[in-house]
Amino acid sequence: MALLQIAEPGQSPQPHQRRLAVGIDLGTTNSLVAALRSGLSAPLPDAEGRVILPSAVRYHADHMDVGHAAREAASADPLNTILSVKRLMGRGLADVKQLGEQLPYRFVGGESHMPFIDTVQGPKSPVEVSADILKVLRQRAEDSLGGELVGAVITVPAYFDDAQRQATKDAARLAGLNVLRLLNEPTAAAVAYGLDQNAEGIVAIYDLGGGTFDISILRLTGGVFEVLATGGDTALGGDDFDHAIAGWIMQSAGLSSDLDPGAQRRLLETACAAKEALTDADAVTVRYDAWQAELSRAAFDALIEPMIARSLKACRRAVRDSGIELEDVSAVVMVGGSTRVPRVRTAVGELFGRQPLTDIDPDQVVAIGAAIQADTLAGNRREGGELLLLDVIPLSLGLETMGGLMEKVIPRNTTIPVARAQEFTTYKDGQSAMMIHVLQGERELISDCRSLARFELRGIPAMVAGAAKIRVTFQVDADGLLSVSARELGSGVEASIQVKPSYGLTDGEIARMLKDSFEHAGNDKAARQLREHQVDAERLLEAVQGALDADGERLLDADERLAIEYQMQELRDLMSGTDGAAIEQQTKRLSQVTDAFAARRLDSTVKAALAGRNLNEIEDN
Amino acid sequence: MGTPCHFALFDLQPDFRLDLDQLATRYRELARAVHPDRFADASEREQRLALERSAGLNEAYQTLKSAPRRARYLLAISGHEVPQEVTVHDPEFLFQQMQWREELEDLQDSADLDGVAAFKRRLKVAQEALNEEFAACWNDAAQRDQAERLMRRMQFLDKLAYEVRQLEERLDD
Numbered sequence: 001m002a003l004l005q006i007a008e009p010g011q012s013p014q015p016h017q018r019r020l021a022v023g024i025d026l027g028t029t030n031s032l033v034a035a036l037r038s039g040l041s042a043p044l045p046d047a048e049g050r051v052i053l054p055s056a057v058r059y060h061a062d063h064m065d066v067g068h069a070a071r072e073a074a075s076a077d078p079l080n081t082i083l084s085v086k087r088l089m090g091r092g093l094a095d096v097k098q099l100g101e102q103l104p105y106r107f108v109g110g111e112s113h114m115p116f117i118d119t120v121q122g123p124k125s126p127v128e129v130s131a132d133i134l135k136v137l138r139q140r141a142e143d144s145l146g147g148e149l150v151g152a153v154i155t156v157p158a159y160f161d162d163a164q165r166q167a168t169k170d171a172a173r174l175a176g177l178n179v180l181r182l183l184n185e186p187t188a189a190a191v192a193y194g195l196d197q198n199a200e201g202i203v204a205i206y207d208l209g210g211g212t213f214d215i216s217i218l219r220l221t222g223g224v225f226e227v228l229a230t231g232g233d234t235a236l237g238g239d240d241f242d243h244a245i246a247g248w249i250m251q252s253a254g255l256s257s258d259l260d261p262g263a264q265r266r267l268l269e270t271a272c273a274a275k276e277a278l279t280d281a282d283a284v285t286v287r288y289d290a291w292q293a294e295l296s297r298a299a300f301d302a303l304i305e306p307m308i309a310r311s312l313k314a315c316r317r318a319v320r321d322s323g324i325e326l327e328d329v330s331a332v333v334m335v336g337g338s339t340r341v342p343r344v345r346t347a348v349g350e351l352f353g354r355q356p357l358t359d360i361d362p363d364q365v366v367a368i369g370a371a372i373q374a375d376t377l378a379g380n381r382r383e384g385g386e387l388l389l390l391d392v393i394p395l396s397l398g399l400e401t402m403g404g405l406m407e408k409v410i411p412r413n414t415t416i417p418v419a420r421a422q423e424f425t426t427y428k429d430g431q432s433a434m435m436i437h438v439l440q441g442e443r444e445l446i447s448d449c450r451s452l453a454r455f456e457l458r459g460i461p462a463m464v465a466g467a468a469k470i471r472v473t474f475q476v477d478a479d480g481l482l483s484v485s486a487r488e489l490g491s492g493v494e495a496s497i498q499v500k501p502s503y504g505l506t507d508g509e510i511a512r513m514l515k516d517s518f519e520h521a522g523n524d525k526a527a528r529q530l531r532e533h534q535v536d537a538e539r540l541l542e543a544v545q546g547a548l549d550a551d552g553e554r555l556l557d558a559d560e561r562l563a564i565e566y567q568m569q570e571l572r573d574l575m576s577g578t579d580g581a582a583i584e585q586q587t588k589r590l591s592q593v594t595d596a597f598a599a600r601r602l603d604s605t606v607k608a609a610l611a612g613r614n615l616n617e618i619e620d621n
Numbered sequence: 622m623g624t625p626c627h628f629a630l631f632d633l634q635p636d637f638r639l640d641l642d643q644l645a646t647r648y649r650e651l652a653r654a655v656h657p658d659r660f661a662d663a664s665e666r667e668q669r670l671a672l673e674r675s676a677g678l679n680e681a682y683q684t685l686k687s688a689p690r691r692a693r694y695l696l697a698i699s700g701h702e703v704p705q706e707v708t709v710h711d712p713e714f715l716f717q718q719m720q721w722r723e724e725l726e727d728l729q730d731s732a733d734l735d736g737v738a739a740f741k742r743r744l745k746v747a748q749e750a751l752n753e754e755f756a757a758c759w760n761d762a763a764q765r766d767q768a769e770r771l772m773r774r775m776q777f778l779d780k781l782a783y784e785v786r787q788l789e790e791r792l793d794d
Binding site for chain 2: 019180181221222224226313316317320321376377378379386388389390414415416417418419475477478539540542543544546547591592594595598599601602605606608609610
C-alpha cells in the first residue's frame, strides 16, 4: 500500500493563501515535524537533510544543544543531557523512582508536583525540556514552509492520562505553538494508512515506541475513523529492551550495579546498538570496555519475551473492550521504531493471525498522519470531504468517595467529547466550599489510581446541611482533557473552581515560565501582549466573515446582520491602534453578539445532516 | 434549556426495536456536523457549542445503542422514570440471578475458558429473549410493572456480561 497522494485536482490554493499547519510527533526517543505540501504529507528535514530530531537536550551554562549533538554527548555529560524526557511528563517524583530505570539526573523538588532536573542552567521541568525540543521543530517548520504557523497537531500516546496530556499542551504553549489538537498516536497512524477512501473495516494499530506502548482498535467507515477501544502501557518501550540487554551485560561481565552516570549511558548505548544489529543479524558481538561476548537473537528474544507478552495482553484486552473477536480485525499496522525487532513482528502476527503492515516508515507514520489532520484543522478545505476522527478516553475517570474508594464517573473507552454530571450535597450547615478529588484508573482503591487534581468549589450559597444540590459536570474535550464545572441547582449559582493539579504545573508556574522565556528572548512584554490580542481579533474577524459569507443571508435578518457588522467594524478600527485591553474587550463583545448566529448555524448543519444532504453543497451555497 | 429527545436527535420514532446499522450511520453523519474538529478555525464560542453538542450526541448514541439503557430511557420518556437503586421484588428472577453468579464463581475457580465461552453464549441468548419480551410489552400501560421488571433483569444481565469480561481478563495470564 503506497503512501496516498491527497492531490486536489481543480482546487489548488495559492501558496500564500494556504494556512500553514504541521504535525509534530514528540517522541520519547525521536521527534519529527511533518507538513502537507503539494498534496503529499512528509516529514521536514533539517539543514543536513535529516528528518529525525533525537529527543535530547544538553544544557550548557549559556546555551543548549538539541538533537543529534546532544545525544552524542550523553555519555560525556550525563547530568546535563536530558534523554527520554517524555517519561517524566505528568509524573511525580515517586513515579520516577518507581520507573525502575537508573536515571542519572539530579532531581529537585520533593512534593508531588513534577520533578525538576538540576542542570548547569538551573532546575528544568520536563515541560521546559519538551518545550525546548518543540521550539527547534517549530523553527524548522517555519523556515521550511516560509511563514508563521497557524498551529500544530501534536501527538500523544493514546494511553496518556490527563496530567500527561496537559503537560504536553503546556510545553507547546511555552514553545509558542498553537495546539490545534492533541492527537492520539495510533489514530494519527491510522490516518496515514487509511487515506485510501476504500479502506473500510477494523484496524489494529500496534504502536511500540521508545518509552510507550499503545494498542488501538479502530473501525474505518466512509471517512470516519472510530476508535473502538484503546489500551497500552506508558512505561513500556524499546528503552526497556535496551535495559534488558544492559542487565545481561552487567551480569555476564560481572559489573557492579554501582556505575557512574557516564558509564550507565555508555552501557545503554552499547545495548541499544546490539538490539539494532540483531534486527538483521542472527548474532552480534557485544563489547564493553575489555569484556566481550556474543548475544544471539534467540537469547535476545528470551530477554524481551516478558515485555512482548505484556503488550499482547493489552492487545487482547483492547479487543475484548471493542466487543469484537480477533478474527474481525482485517489489518494490523506496526508503528514505532521498536516494531523493527523481528520477534515483535512475529508475535503480533501470531496473535492476529495475519502479517502486520509496515509499508510506511514506522518512525515517520505518526507525524505524517498528524500533518494531514493539521492541514484540515487549520481550515484548508478539501474536496471529497474530510476525515472525521472519533477518539475515546483511555482510562476511566472518577472521584474519591468515602473510605478511599474510586467511583467511576466516565468509564474507559467512552467516545469523546463526553460530559457526565453527578450531584452532591453539603454536610454542614452554611457550608460554602467543597473539594473534589478526581482520579484516573481502573482499580477500586484510590491508592491504585492516578490522582489528577483536586477541584475546590467555592461560592456555594449558605444553606442547611443537605439542602444544597450541587451538580458537578465533568467534561472531557476532543484532546482528552478534563474540565469541571459546578452549579447549585436551587439557586442557579455557578461555583468558582480552583484547580490544583497533582502532577502538573499550576497556572502561576506557567505564567512565570512564559514571562521568563520572553525576557530571555528580549521581547517587550507589552508589545507581545498587544500582538496576541491583535491575532485573536484577526482570527475572530476571519471566522465571523466566513460565517456571514456562508450563512448570513440564510440565517440572519437585516437588523441582526447589521448589528454584527457594526461590531466587526468597531473591532477593525481598534486593531490598528495600540490599546490591547480595548481590543480584547471588543473581541469579547463581537463574540457575544454572534452567539445566537453560531447556534443557528450548528442547528442548520445538524438538520442538513439528517436530511442526508451533502454538507459541501450547503457551504458552497 | 430543553434537550431534544434522543430519538428525535436521530430522526427516529421512539421504539425499542431499532436498526443498529441505521443508527450508526446517522450517528456518523451527525458527528460530522457537530464535532469540534469541524470548528477548529471558528470562534471560541462556536467551538464550545460544538463541544457541548458533541458530548450530547455521544450520550444519546450510547443510550440508544445499548438495549438495557434504551429500555430504561423509553420508560423514562413514557413518564415512568425508574429510580436507579431500588430493591425490587422479583423472586423468580432472584433465583436465576443466584444461579448465574454461582456459575460465574465456579468458572473463575476452575479457570475453565471453554466454560466461559459457553456461559457467554447462553448469556447472549438470555439477553435476546429479554429484549423480545420487553419489545412486546413496554408500550402497553397495563403492563408497565412487567416492563420495569424486565428492564431491571436486562440491567442485571448487562452487568453480568461486564463481569464476564473482567473474569476473562483475570484468566488471561
